[in-house]
Amino acid sequence: MRQRCSKRGFLIFVLGALSLQLLYKLIFIIYCDKEWAKDALHKLCDHYRNGLIDGNICHALCVSDEFKYQECFNYRHRKLALKMDWNGRPVMLKSLNPYLENFIPDLNKLRVTLDNSGKFDKQTSLNLLRNKLSSQIKKYVQPTTFNFDDVYKKMWTGNSFNFGKEEIISIGSLGLQREYLFLQFYTDILNFPDVLGTCGHMYLVEYTPPPWTLNPSASGLQEVSSLTSWTWNHRVKLALAFLSMLRTFEEHFHDVFYLCDIKHPNFGVTDDFVVKAIDVDMAYFKQTVENFMRKRRCTKETAQSACRFFDCITECDENIGKCKPYRINSNFQVVCKKIFIGDSLHPGILRSPPKEVASRLDALLHQCSNTFQNGNLATANSTFYNLKNLLEQTITV
Numbered sequence: 001m002r003q004r005c006s007k008r009g010f011l012i013f014v015l016g017a018l019s020l021q022l023l024y025k026l027i028f029i030i031y032c033d034k035e036w037a038k039d040a041l042h043k044l045c046d047h048y049r050n051g052l053i054d055g056n057i058c059h060a061l062c063v064s065d066e067f068k069y070q071e072c073f074n075y076r077h078r079k080l081a082l083k084m085d086w087n088g089r090p091v092m093l094k095s096l097n098p099y100l101e102n103f104i105p106d107l108n109k110l111r112v113t114l115d116n117s118g119k120f121d122k123q124t125s126l127n128l129l130r131n132k133l134s135s136q137i138k139k140y141v142q143p144t145t146f147n148f149d150d151v152y153k154k155m156w157t158g159n160s161f162n163f164g165k166e167e168i169i170s171i172g173s174l175g176l177q178r179e180y181l182f183l184q185f186y187t188d189i190l191n192f193p194d195v196l197g198t199c200g201h202m203y204l205v206e207y208t209p210p211p212w213t214l215n216p217s218a219s220g221l222q223e224v225s226s227l228t229s230w231t232w233n234h235r236v237k238l239a240l241a242f243l244s245m246l247r248t249f250e251e252h253f254h255d256v257f258y259l260c261d262i263k264h265p266n267f268g269v270t271d272d273f274v275v276k277a278i279d280v281d282m283a284y285f286k287q288t289v290e291n292f293m294r295k296r297r298c299t300k301e302t303a304q305s306a307c308r309f310f311d312c313i314t315e316c317d318e319n320i321g322k323c324k325p326y327r328i329n330s331n332f333q334v335v336c337k338k339i340f341i342g343d344s345l346h347p348g349i350l351r352s353p354p355k356e357v358a359s360r361l362d363a364l365l366h367q368c369s370n371t372f373q374n375g376n377l378a379t380a381n382s383t384f385y386n387l388k389n390l391l392e393q394t395i396t397v
């Protein structure tokens with residue numbers, strides 16, 4: 001009997017050890033680590049040394065060794081997000097894909113190859129790049145006027161303008177990244193991080209971390225919950241900074257800017273309380289969202305998932321079996337729900353208010369998180385103003 005028990009115990013122990021090992025391997029496959037990040041940087045610098053890429057920070061990154069790797073925030077094989085120290089300044093090195101090779105299919109369309117197999121014809125590649133960039137920019141950035149030379153100047157950080165292979169490869173791969181396009185085009189908007197430079201397909205932006213990181217005691221899983229230990233005054237300032245960003249995104253552009261992936265990690269904050277959208281891969285202009293929503297098929301049963309693109313929600317037109325194009329919620333509604341109120345796993349920044357304002361605040365938060373109309377003009381409605389006023393009243397300077 002005892003022998004059978006110990007055999008069973010041994011079996012459980014072995015199975016437990018195996019599953020732990022499997023779990024460890026899975027985590028290792030999914031998350032990046034120092035070795036992986038350094039390897040991605042080495043590969044980038046090899047390309048620079050081979051004359052395949054260029055950009056204003058390549059020399060500092062690959063030759064004069066001015067950057068020190070600090071941390072990576074991405075999953076392997078997905079968007080690259082590395083925190084680096086640049087002569088004492090924290091910065092983020094980013095790219096939609098970690099390796100230049102990930103862009104090969106698109107670069108081939110510009111008639112450039114990363115090896116010497118294809119002949120490089122400057123004029124042909126430049127014409128193809130011109131077409132590609134103008135379609136990308138008209139589609140996503142939607143500037144009121146478009147002039148290729150101006151666009152090129154905005155996109156290119158290198159000193160030379162000779163349209164060589166290294167320039168075409170670098171701009172060709174950067175031009176495929178919507179986040180880079182947005183940041184370089186809307187440099188006048190405070191609510192985007194500044195681009196500091198590029199090297200090949202990677203771009204360097206200012207480090208504006210999600211708010212919890214500013215709390216020195218924050219680490220690991222307690223990250224978001226550590227926000228609750230911020231003083232009310234700080235949290236209100238942060239909430240007001242969110243409101244100011246929402247106003248900008250409704251008013252500043254030619255069309256309302258829809259943030260379709262609103263969550264704590266996608267927003268950073270500066271020391272002087274400016275909220276910055278640090279992940280704009282799921283942000284589109286209103287018209288773009290409407291164009292792709294109206295093509296989606298739906299039924300009464302599938303409406304909830306079919307007519308929803310992350311935080312951008314529309315309704316099903318059951319008569320024609322397609323989603324209605326118009327968003328029924330707004331950036332403001334989602335920020336109220338996910339950032340201000342939160343849930344048990346992600347405490348909102350306006351939790352635990354002072355007693356004097358608790359019930360008024362509660363009513364306003366209830367209103368704004370449940371307002372499913374007028375998606376575009378949310379910051380013009382009275383709830384927005386009332387919330388802003390109430391918050392301002394509670395600040396002590």
Ligand SMILES: Nc1ncnc2c1ncn2[C@@H]1O[C@H](COP(=O)(O)OP(=O)(O)O)[C@@H](O)[C@H]1O
Binds near residue numbers: 193206208
């Ligand atoms: N400019 C930045 N400043 C500080 N941290 C950043 C910045 N950009 C990204 N990060 C960090 O890296 C993480 C991943 O970057 P993100 O662009 O959100 O990629 P993903 O598509 O993987 O969500 C973010 O959640 C944030 O923690």
Ligand SMILES: [Mg+2]
Binds near residue numbers: 266279
């Ligand atoms: Mg993100």
